Amino acid sequence: MDLENLKQAGLKITVPRLKILHILHSGCKRHFTVDEIYQELIKQKASVGLATVYRVLAQFEACNLVSRVQLYNDQATFEAGQDRDHHDHMICIKCGKIVEFCDDIIEERQEKIAKKYGFKLKKHHMVLFCKCQNGCKNKEK
Ligand SMILES: [Zn+2]
Ligand SMILES: [Zn+2]
Ligand SMILES: [Zn+2]
Structure with missing residues (x-):
């Protein structure tokens, strides 16, 4: 492969x-x-x-x-x-845990915003910097 x-x-x-x-x-x-x-x-x-x-x-x-x-x-x-398998990311700034997500509404919204400003969206990355909600269970980095 x-x-x-x-x-x-x-x-x-x-x-x-x-x-x-x-x-x-x-x-x-x-x-x-x-x-x-x-x-x-x-x-x-x-x-x-x-x-x-x-x-x-x-x-x-x-x-x-x-x-x-x-x-x-x-x-x-x-x-x-x-x-082709597009997704965005969330990462815990404390332990480094990474979650992938894709949300149709956010994706659509970004296209619209680009269009509004006279752009055609070609690609993007979105990263949300977070903290684990219930404390980090991951080993800290
Ligand atoms: Zn995206
Ligand atoms: Zn990823
Ligand atoms: Zn964490």
Whole structure:
């Protein structure tokens, strides 16, 4: 499946590309910061440098294999897939718990607002910064 993804995107199959794609699709979680991907590569004893991780992610982004979500102030976060499974995010600023959601009314509203200002909406990310309602059950970050 990973191989197919690369071929469809017109990218040559290289070890770093395969490994990073594999991590993104591993299913243990959906959202990865660049550093989390890098740490995972180290755990797997793959000799892929941080600069390569950045480069590969930029290539994947250009081919719509990943999308970038700004969930943290200081770090870009990536997830597999692209806008065809569009969703927005909520994140707990204390423990980092992430919830994905999609609300038709909000989506529609954004189109209307863009239109009102003479724009045609092409894409958007929405992130709601929250705190868990009943205290964080997640391990704190
Ligand atoms: Zn949305
Ligand atoms: Zn997501
Ligand atoms: Zn929390």
